[in-house]
Amino acid sequence: MTDGLTNTGKEIVSGEEGKDLLVGQAASALEVTAPAGGETKTISLEKGQTATLSFDATAATPVIEGNDFVLTFDSNGDGSADSRIVFQNLVENAQGADAPVLVIGGIELSSSLLIGQAQALAEGETLETAAGAGAGPQGGGGSVYNDDFGDILDGLNAQNGLDGTLAELAAAALVNDDLDPAEGTFSFTFATTDVVSFIKGGVEGSFVGGFEDWQANQHLGDAKATDDPSTPDVDESTSPMQIVFTFTPADNEVVDSVDVTALPEGVTLYVGGFEAGNIVFSNVPGNEVGTLPINILGSDLDEVYLKGAEHSDVDLPVTVIANISDPDSGETASLTFSATAIIDAAADKPVLNTSAGSGEAVVLNEGFDNVLNWDVFDAGGVSRQNGDVSLTPDNSTASAAAIFLGVTVADLNAAAENNTGSSENFSNSDATAIQQSVFVTEGQKLTLDFNFISTEGGFGGVFNDTAFLVINGEIIPLAQAASGSVDGIYEYTFTSSGEATIGIAIFNEGDTFADPRLIVESLKITQDAEHLVKVNEEELIKIPVEVTFPDFADDSETHLLKLDGVPNDWILNLEESFGHLLPSGSTLTDFVSIVSSDVGADGFTTYVLNIGELVDALGGTLNASVVFDPLDWSTQRLDNGASNEHGPAEVTVTAIASENITDQDLTDLNDDAETSLIVTVDVPEDAPIVRNTAIALDETDGLQTNAEKRVENGNHTARVDAG
Structure with a gap:
């Protein structure tokens, strides 16, 4: 040849x-x-x-x-x-x-x-x-x-x-x-095969080309694939790109070797596998290995892999010379072929954290300072003393109390059955109850601190007086005379969101003279928060975030910060949030902008901020607090004074990286990557504090003491002793 x-x-x-x-x-x-x-x-x-x-x-x-x-x-x-x-x-x-x-x-x-x-x-x-x-x-x-x-x-x-x-x-x-010349047709292409996603929404299948960082699903983060405890976890997010060589001989020619003669900057070439030990060439700055051309034996052509520069989706042109020979004549020839690998852009999943620690947000803290906030059945049986509320049956029929609570006496009888062999019966007895409706969300917890005092012991303990908690028709016995007096705490977790009607009641059984007493010391509704920000009313709200975008240096991605679930009352303050992070002499609008602010009819606003330029200036990581002025908003009330049915604000913070596509792409499933977390913001309503106060009224004119102060109405005086 x-x-x-x-x-x-x-x-x-x-x-x-x-x-x-x-x-x-x-x-x-x-x-x-x-x-x-x-x-x-x-x-x-x-x-x-x-x-x-x-x-x-x-x-x-x-x-x-x-x-x-x-x-x-x-x-x-x-x-x-x-x-x-x-x-x-x-x-x-x-x-x-x-x-x-x-x-x-x-x-x-x-x-x-x-x-x-x-x-x-x-x-x-x-x-x-x-x-x-x-x-x-x-x-x-x-x-x-x-x-x-x-x-x-x-x-x-x-x-x-x-x-x-x-x-x-x-x-x-x-x-x-x-x-008998040495002849044939030589070519090569690029393949990424058997891409598997163990997370919903991932990229799967085989592709002619490769993926940025060899990670087709890096927008979802690294996925550990195995559920078998005997098998070590494998990072299935790695999808290496193989160079697939094809040679069609004229008769029986063979490829003795190939010479890789031209590669772009920042690439790494592997032979025999795709581990660090298989690298035969790299022109990655600081990690250079070998020089071109790279000779690869024909016996190794089944395992040749090429990786592009880190965080890059730039397509890769490659030139290879195949050295072929004819085993019969001994003739040789060199065949040159060039091809370009399409590298799919895959967004890097942002790393998002917050310094806000875990805690408990208080939705409702009922100290019963004013029991009239509640609906009361038989006011004569309800009194407030020493900061607590006391319920005692006062000759009002149990059937009427059951109707007040939205249940029946039969329901109460069934719920109070204590497996003593005798059925409970509240039909011919009296009762007292209070009730209030509040808005709750799934997962919130009610805690009731109470003291049940039974008086049946002095009358032979015949009747099983019972204290009840009733939530949306669900009847829960708190304490019964059969067990004696109880100083207890009861907890209840709401399994759905919406309005919850809470009733507290105490019922006599079988008589109306041995009256039990239920002292309710406090009722609290709370929700656990993985990340909690707690501030006083009318203070600025600061939501701390730390976000890192791995691919920030080449403007190949757009970087956004999204805040969802922000109460409409709150006012976003960008200068307070990011002004201190700007380079000297620069303007905030050059680094941070509001892409959108969607004010919802549901009472919440969604903000989308473009923070890309600021992230670039800070080297890829933004550590700041997003600042809001809540005005007079609190966990219990809105700025206009209306009741806040939603309780603590749950702000979802999402860091978003979106690929800026400039050339051919293999799939769009991995063009966007998101990482989210929820920060709960609790702003307790201010409440006045009155310490050791006594009020005395004397309506008899002429009997006031020097310590008493005459008011404008000459028929009344008022005295206040404050401790």
């Missing part, structure tokens, strides 16, 4: 196109003309150089003289050579790769073939034996001589003309080269 041989007539082509196969073309091309009579031309060809012989190849006779290849001419036709062209050291330079090329009659012929054929003839083989009668390739263009070598040989044989001309030598070399 010739290295870089092209015969357009017979279409003997190696590589993508014959014109691309001539190696060493950096050397200048040379045109060689016939010498004048008596002239000797001396020519030295470099490796890879091409020389076009612009004369009749039948007029030149080839001779090998040591390392020189000589062409002799008989310019006057007397049968003796009188002029010469000497190609110095061509015998030596024709060995190995990049042999000089001679263009004879418009056909490019490697000097290695020509010299090899001449050496074979020198050992006794005749041109007729070597080439066969009438043999030779079809003539080609590109030279001033376009004679067909086959026609020349046929004519010479018929006329019994000269033997051993350059034309005959070239024809014989071409015929012998055509016996």
Whole structure:
């Protein structure tokens, strides 16, 4: 096989196109003309150089003289050579790769073939034996001589003309080269296969190309795949890109090796696997390994992987030369192919944290300072003393109390059954109850601190008086006379959101004279918060956030901060939030902007902030507090004084990274990455505090003491002793 041989007539082509196969073309091309009579031309060809012989190849006779290849001419036709062209050291330079090329009659012929054929003839083989009668390739263009070598040989044989001309030598070399050349088609592509997502919404399947950072699902974060405790966790988010080589031989040629000759900046090449130990080349700054070209044996071509620069979705152009050989003839050839790998942009999942610690937000803290805030059944049986509320049956029928609570006596009887073998019966007894409706959310907890005092013991303990908690019709016995007096705490967790009606009651059973007492010391509704911010009323609310965007340096992503569930009453203060982080002399609007502020009819606003420029200026990490002025909003009341049915604010903070797509993409499923957390904000309503206060009224004029103060109404006086 010739290295870089092209015969357009017979279409003997190696590589993508014959014109691309001539190696060493950096050397200048040379045109060689016939010498004048008596002239000797001396020519030295470099490796890879091409020389076009612009004369009749039948007029030149080839001779090998040591390392020189000589062409002799008989310019006057007397049968003796009188002029010469000497190609110095061509015998030596024709060995190995990049042999000089001679263009004879418009056909490019490697000097290695020509010299090899001449050496074979020198050992006794005749041109007729070597080439066969009438043999030779079809003539080609590109030279001033376009004679067909086959026609020349046929004519010479018929006329019994000269033997051993350059034309005959070239024809014989071409015929012998055509016996079993090394030929084939070589190409490669890029593949990422068996991409698996263990998180809903991930990328799955096989793709022609690769993914940024080899992580098709990095927008979801790293996924640990195995549930089998005996198997170590595997990071299934890694999806390496393989270079898939394809070679189709003309017959039985093989790829001995490939040379990776061109790669872009910032890439890493792996052979035999994709671990650190498999790296054969890297031009990543600070982690350089090897130099181009990289030679890879044919036996290793099934495991060649390429990784782009970190956080980059820039497509990767690659050039590879395949070194092939024919095992029968021993001929070799080099085939060049280039391709570009599409690298899919995959957003990097932001890292989001807050310094707000866990805690308990108070939705309702009922100290019963004013029991009239509650609906009261039988006010005569309800009193307030020492900061507590006391409930005692006061001859109001139990059936009426049950209706007040939204239940029936039968329901109460069933709920109070204490497995003593006798059924409870509140039909002919009395009761007292209070009730209030509040808005709760799922997961909130009610805590009731109470003291139940039974008086049945002095009357033989016949009747089982009972204290009840009733929530939306669900009846819960708190304490019963059968168990004696109880000082207890009861907790209840709400399983759904909405309005909850809470009733507290105490019922006599079977009599109306041995009255039990239920002292309610406090009732509290709270919610656990993983991240809690607690401030006093009318103070600025500061929600601390720390967010890191790994891919910030090249503007390939847009970085947003979203705050959802912000009460409409709150006013966002960007200057208080981020002003202190700006570079000196800069303007806030150059670094932070409000993309949108969606004021909802449900009472909550969603803010979306573009913080990309500020994140870039801070090196990828923003550590700040988002500041709001709540006005007169509190956990219990809105700014306009209306009741706050939603309780503590639950603000969802979301960091968003969105890819800015600039070239081809494999999928859009991974173009956006989000990380969220919820910060609960509790602003307790201010309440007046009265300490050790006593009020006395004396309506008898003239009996007031000096310590008493007359009010404008002369019929009344008031005295206040404050401790």
